[in-house]
Amino acid sequence: xxxxxxxxxxxxxxxxxxxxxxxxxxxxxxxxxxxxxxxxxxxxxxxxxxxxxxxxxxxxxxxxxxxxxxxxxxxxxxxxxxxxxxxxxxxxxxxxxxxxxxxxxxxxxxxxxxxxxxxxxxxxxxxxxxxxxxxxxxxxxxxxxxxxxxxxxxxxxxxxxxxxxxxxxxxxxxxxxxxxxxxxxxxxxxxxxxxxxxxxxxxxxxxxxxxxxxxxxxxxxxxxxxxxxxxxxxxxxxxxxxxxxxxxxxxxxxxxxxxxxxxxxxxxxxxxxxxxxxxxxxxxxxxxxxxxxxxxxxxxxxxxxxxxxxxxxxxxxxxxxxxxxxxxxxxxxxxxxxxxxxxxxxxxxxxxxxxxxxxxxxxxxxxxxxxxxxxxxxxxxxxxxxxxxxxxxxxxxxxxxxxxxxxxxxxxxxxxxxxxxxxxxxxxxxxxxxxxxxxxxxxxxxxxxxxxxxxxxxxxxx
Numbered sequence: 001x002x003x004x005x006x007x008x009x010x011x012x013x014x015x016x017x018x019x020x021x022x023x024x025x026x027x028x029x030x031x032x033x034x035x036x037x038x039x040x041x042x043x044x045x046x047x048x049x050x051x052x053x054x055x056x057x058x059x060x061x062x063x064x065x066x067x068x069x070x071x072x073x074x075x076x077x078x079x080x081x082x083x084x085x086x087x088x089x090x091x092x093x094x095x096x097x098x099x100x101x102x103x104x105x106x107x108x109x110x111x112x113x114x115x116x117x118x119x120x121x122x123x124x125x126x127x128x129x130x131x132x133x134x135x136x137x138x139x140x141x142x143x144x145x146x147x148x149x150x151x152x153x154x155x156x157x158x159x160x161x162x163x164x165x166x167x168x169x170x171x172x173x174x175x176x177x178x179x180x181x182x183x184x185x186x187x188x189x190x191x192x193x194x195x196x197x198x199x200x201x202x203x204x205x206x207x208x209x210x211x212x213x214x215x216x217x218x219x220x221x222x223x224x225x226x227x228x229x230x231x232x233x234x235x236x237x238x239x240x241x242x243x244x245x246x247x248x249x250x251x252x253x254x255x256x257x258x259x260x261x262x263x264x265x266x267x268x269x270x271x272x273x274x275x276x277x278x279x280x281x282x283x284x285x286x287x288x289x290x291x292x293x294x295x296x297x298x299x300x301x302x303x304x305x306x307x308x309x310x311x312x313x314x315x316x317x318x319x320x321x322x323x324x325x326x327x328x329x330x331x332x333x334x335x336x337x338x339x340x341x342x343x344x345x346x347x348x349x350x351x352x353x354x355x356x357x358x359x360x361x362x363x364x365x366x367x368x369x370x371x372x373x374x375x376x377x378x379x380x381x382x383x384x385x386x387x388x389x390x391x392x393x394x395x396x397x398x399x400x401x402x403x404x405x406x407x408x409x410x411x412x413x414x415x416x417x418x419x420x421x422x423x424x425x426x427x428x429x430x431x432x433x434x435x436x437x438x439x440x441x442x443x444x445x446x447x448x449x450x451x452x453x454x455x456x457x458x459x460x461x462x
Contacts, residue, residue: 011169022196110167146158204255247263313337
């Protein structure tokens with residue numbers, strides 16, 4: 001409902017005879033983070049081979065492929081593309097080979113760094129030739145040109161040149177490497193099954209393959225896994241704790257734990273805090289499916305109002321659904337959502353959602369509820385007003401497309417045609433999660449310098 005595009009998902013496993021299958025199943029748990037493309041690189045001895053394609057995992061891979069994807073280690077990636085996918089060129093993991101040093105390197109990442117254009121220009125001036133628009137390629141070039149003592153030090157040096165919110169997963173013939181940005185904006189966790197170490201974007205992927213959670217990768221940390229086990233180093237001394245608030249609000253799966261905090265619990269807490277900050281006595285509480293459900297349950301429990309399923313999502317409209325023309329946009333919403341008349345007709349309804357970005361879809365949802373007989377619709381949003389673009393990997397609209405940018409709550413209320421509209425406070429959201437958060441998309445306080453976007457910054461920022 002939010003018109004926010006998801007993140008990408010990473011999964012890797014070291015030293016397991018079923019590495020390709022484990023990676024495939026792990027990526028299935030992370031499919032919510034990207035549905036446009038997928039890829040897996042498998043290590044068999046000293047040889048790294050790649051299978052990739054556009055579409056969902058089930059569209060890229062089939063059972064027969066895995067008989068050829070033999071190896072004891074693998075890394076994989078599911079992608080949300082910021083533009084139309086016209087070829088496999090930028091589908092991750094990227095795979096590189098060098099002749100002189102006999103290095104094979106697979107690289108994939110989640111997030112974005114804010115000096116990517118500057119780094120790319122600098123590398124091109126030094127003679128690098130880029131084959132993709134993917135920022136993972138920048139890390140490969142930086143690592144190759146670092147000139148330090150050995151691959152580990154080269155990678156550490158390269159990572160220190162990047163600023164932003166990112167999680168990297170790499171594999172060579174001799175090891176698997178993972179790194180998380182210095183502020184911990186993007187999530188990354190370590191798991192283990194038997195003697196095999198796993199790196200993944202979320203703990204739900206560990207659960208899905210029967211692995212146990214070991215710990216989160218720390219901000220600014222570079223983790224190395226080889227046949228001797230796991231080792232750790234830090235590529236920067238300037239580290240903070242500013243996990244992306246949208247991971248808890250919208251992106252991550254409810255059954256995942258991020259930095260020790262369960263996503264469902266934090267969303268439910270947000271609903272309870274919403275009830276304390278803006279109580280509305282109504283007949284029923286409903287959620288905008290699916291990411292508004294946890295907060296709606298929390299709100300209903302705190303208010304003592306029944307929680308009901310008032311909106312049904314059509315789960316069989318997939319990626320190939322033909323988007324309707326503008327004059328049929330309302331029909332398009334009805335194809336994706338339907339209201340339960342027996343729940344909402346004649347009722348005063350509290351509608352809970354995770355966030356509002358553009359607001360166009362939500363206005364049609366309000367119309368749908370009122371056309372189905374709702375007497376009143378009071379909207380509660382489990383995040384603050386979304387006012388500023390994200391530069392750390394979430395593909396958000398430009399500021400002028402954000403409904404809350406330069407609009408008051410009263411103006412948005414009128415635009416959405418709801419009877420009332422309230423947002424959780426930034427303080428309330430932080431309390432719900434219980435962690436230090438990056439809330440730049442709400443308050444414009446970006447935790448890093450925005451080097452290549454300095455002319456675009458519309459918030460407080462650095």
